[in-house]
Amino acid sequence: MSRKNLTDPTSRVEEKKQKTAVGYIRVSTPEQAANELSLATQEEQLRARCERDNLKLLHVYREEGESGKTTRRTAFEAMIARVMDGSRSVDYVVVYSLSRGFRNSLDQELCVQTIRKHGTGLLSVVESFSHDASGKIIRQFIGIVNEYQSAEISRNTIRTMDENANRGYSNGGIIPFGYKSVDAELIGKKQKKRLAIEPAEAEIVRKCYELARKGDGASGPLGTKKIAMWLNAKGFRSRAGNQFGTGTVHEILTRSAYTGTREYNPIDPETGQRKTGKNLITYDVPEIIDQQTFSDVQALMVSRAPAIRGPRLDSGPSLLGGLIRCDCNPSHALTTATGTSRTGTTYTYYKCIQSTKQGRHRAGDAVCCNRRVPRPTADKLVTEALVDRLLTPERVTAILSGILQRQTERQASANNRMIELARDAAEAEARLNRLYKAIEDGVIDTSEPTLKGRIDSLRESRDRTKEALDYARRSAAVPATIDPAAIEEFTRLARDRLLNGETAARKAYLGAVVDAVIVGEGVIRIVGSNDNLTAAVGGKPKPKKVRNSVQEWCPWPGSNQHSLRNSILSRARLPIPPQGHRGPKPRSGADHSVQLRPVNRREGAIPHF
Numbered sequence: 001m002s003r004k005n006l007t008d009p010t011s012r013v014e015e016k017k018q019k020t021a022v023g024y025i026r027v028s029t030p031e032q033a034a035n036e037l038s039l040a041t042q043e044e045q046l047r048a049r050c051e052r053d054n055l056k057l058l059h060v061y062r063e064e065g066e067s068g069k070t071t072r073r074t075a076f077e078a079m080i081a082r083v084m085d086g087s088r089s090v091d092y093v094v095v096y097s098l099s100r101g102f103r104n105s106l107d108q109e110l111c112v113q114t115i116r117k118h119g120t121g122l123l124s125v126v127e128s129f130s131h132d133a134s135g136k137i138i139r140q141f142i143g144i145v146n147e148y149q150s151a152e153i154s155r156n157t158i159r160t161m162d163e164n165a166n167r168g169y170s171n172g173g174i175i176p177f178g179y180k181s182v183d184a185e186l187i188g189k190k191q192k193k194r195l196a197i198e199p200a201e202a203e204i205v206r207k208c209y210e211l212a213r214k215g216d217g218a219s220g221p222l223g224t225k226k227i228a229m230w231l232n233a234k235g236f237r238s239r240a241g242n243q244f245g246t247g248t249v250h251e252i253l254t255r256s257a258y259t260g261t262r263e264y265n266p267i268d269p270e271t272g273q274r275k276t277g278k279n280l281i282t283y284d285v286p287e288i289i290d291q292q293t294f295s296d297v298q299a300l301m302v303s304r305a306p307a308i309r310g311p312r313l314d315s316g317p318s319l320l321g322g323l324i325r326c327d328c329n330p331s332h333a334l335t336t337a338t339g340t341s342r343t344g345t346t347y348t349y350y351k352c353i354q355s356t357k358q359g360r361h362r363a364g365d366a367v368c369c370n371r372r373v374p375r376p377t378a379d380k381l382v383t384e385a386l387v388d389r390l391l392t393p394e395r396v397t398a399i400l401s402g403i404l405q406r407q408t409e410r411q412a413s414a415n416n417r418m419i420e421l422a423r424d425a426a427e428a429e430a431r432l433n434r435l436y437k438a439i440e441d442g443v444i445d446t447s448e449p450t451l452k453g454r455i456d457s458l459r460e461s462r463d464r465t466k467e468a469l470d471y472a473r474r475s476a477a478v479p480a481t482i483d484p485a486a487i488e489e490f491t492r493l494a495r496d497r498l499l500n501g502e503t504a505a506r507k508a509y510l511g512a513v514v515d516a517v518i519v520g521e522g523v524i525r526i527v528g529s530n531d532n533l534t535a536a537v538g539g540k541p542k543p544k545k546v547r548n549s550v551q552e553w554c555p556w557p558g559s560n561q562h563s564l565r566n567s568i569l570s571r572a573r574l575p576i577p578p579q580g581h582r583g584p585k586p587r588s589g590a591d592h593s594v595q596l597r598p599v600n601r602r603e604g605a606i607p608h609f
């Protein structure tokens with residue numbers, strides 16, 4: 001006789017737990033995101049599906065203006081992180097359609113496998129597929145169709161844009177400096193655009209090429225840095241209202257579109273190589289610079305380009321690599337070297353490159369004694385000096401206050417230029433009005449053949465001056481302010497990275513505020529520009545690719561042999577040691593000396609100061 005179950009069967013029935021879900025909605029373009037109709041419709045459909053299936057919707061992740069070809073999307077990654085947090089609190093990921101979540105079939109299947117390992121399934125509002133083998137095939141087929149449709153849309157869009165460029169129309173994007181976008185013609189419901197000359201900016205472009213070829217009348221041809229300095233001193237400003245830098249000037253001097261022919265999309269996105277032959281599309285734009293002038297400037301720039309600093313200095317294991325130099329000559333960098341003591345201990349140190357080649361040598365009036373600097377000692381002294389003397393909120397605030405004062409003084413030159421332009425515009429208007437008055441009074445015969453040309457010339461002069469004045473007013477610099485919170489955050493982060501970060505991060509922060517570390521007899525001198533702190537505290541993003549040969553180009557006499565960093569060092573003054581060494585001149589800004597502790601030579605196998 002079997003034993004009866006005397007327990008009440010109803011007591012073992014547990015209340016069914018309500019399942020949970022997170023939603024994901026996406027649109028591909030910023031225009032669709034601004035409209036918000038598509039996102040609102042998707043979210044409404046998601047909530048209706050969850051209510052119908054008795055799912056508790058925890059959160060809806062919104063992706064505005066992002067492509068589905070890759071899973072590198074902020075909201076998408078946040079959703080996947082929620083699913084994979086280990087709590088297994090999400091039962092389903094709900095999308096309006098698979099195309100909203102994925103435009104790549106491989107990414108789709110990898111994502112499905114990943115979330116299933118955490119007990120989460122994938123649901124689509126408009127597409128129905130089961131979670132068995134047949135449903136898998138249907139889902140994969142839909143993913144392949146979505147990927148094909150995405151590729152077709154991309155191909156058709158590229159073909160349309162290529163044809164648009166072939167006809168001479170602008171496809172949008174960043175308008176080159178010197179041009180503006182104007183309406184061309186209406187084709188169907190699409191307003192086509194062309195590039196036209198922006199008079200005020202074109203004046204700056206022509207002036208840059210003139211300075212690069214002939215100079216300003218008081219000197220020979222100028223390089224990018226001198227041109228930028230000349231433009232800033234005369235009150236010219238960029239389209240965004242900022243002062244000109246070497247990078248912007250270099251772009252102007254190397255942009256071939258100014259000769260009347262612009263290349264459209266010259267780099268193949270698949271191969272990363274430059275297009276050639278029939279694959280390269282060019283179209284005509286208004287000419288600002290003639291071809292001969294452009295070619296002459298390119299030849300001058302190539303002939304004066306300095307040597308590029310090797311990447312090994314940035315990727316090497318030494319903290320001060322590329323920054324530390326010997327005081328015997330600003331061009332003599334200290335290289336890393338090693339040595340082994342009698343006990344087998346390995347020591348690392350910095351050594352003058354020229355001493356490695358010549359041993360004891362003379363550079364001018366200074367004598368280099370084959371000096372070696374223990375690398376740990378130099379690294380520690382430099383970082384501690386920066387932390388204690390420079391990276392404090394009070395010191396950074398004082399430096400930035402001086403910089404802002406100089407910026408205010410430089411803005412005065414721009415204000416003077418606006419006053420001159422306003423005076424010229426008023427004078428041109430008055431001359432034109434006097435001419436009209438003379439015609440009305442009968443003083444000038446209207447049948448005079450040169451009258452029309454004279455009127456057109458005065459009108460053009462008046463309009464050009466007014467446009468230049470409007471441009472100068474639009475590009476006037478906005479008064480800068482000092483944010484104590486930003487300074488406090490910068491100093492805290494910089495101190496932490498310099499002391500506790502990895503070598504690569506520490507080198508990045510050193511390079512942000514230090515131009516050079518110069519080693520003398522018993523003294524290490526840290527040289528830097530106050531402008532470096534302005535950029536670092538401001539948090540401006542750096543470009544992915546840095547033109548080393550442009551950023552530090554100083555093409556005036558005596559500076560083409562070395563980079564700007566070397567020219568900076570040539571102006572940095574070192575303390576005169578007892579042997580009579582002569583160092584470079586001082587540099588205004590952050591300049592610190594660190595005394596090295598005398599060390600008994602018998603303490604180790606590595607020579608010390």
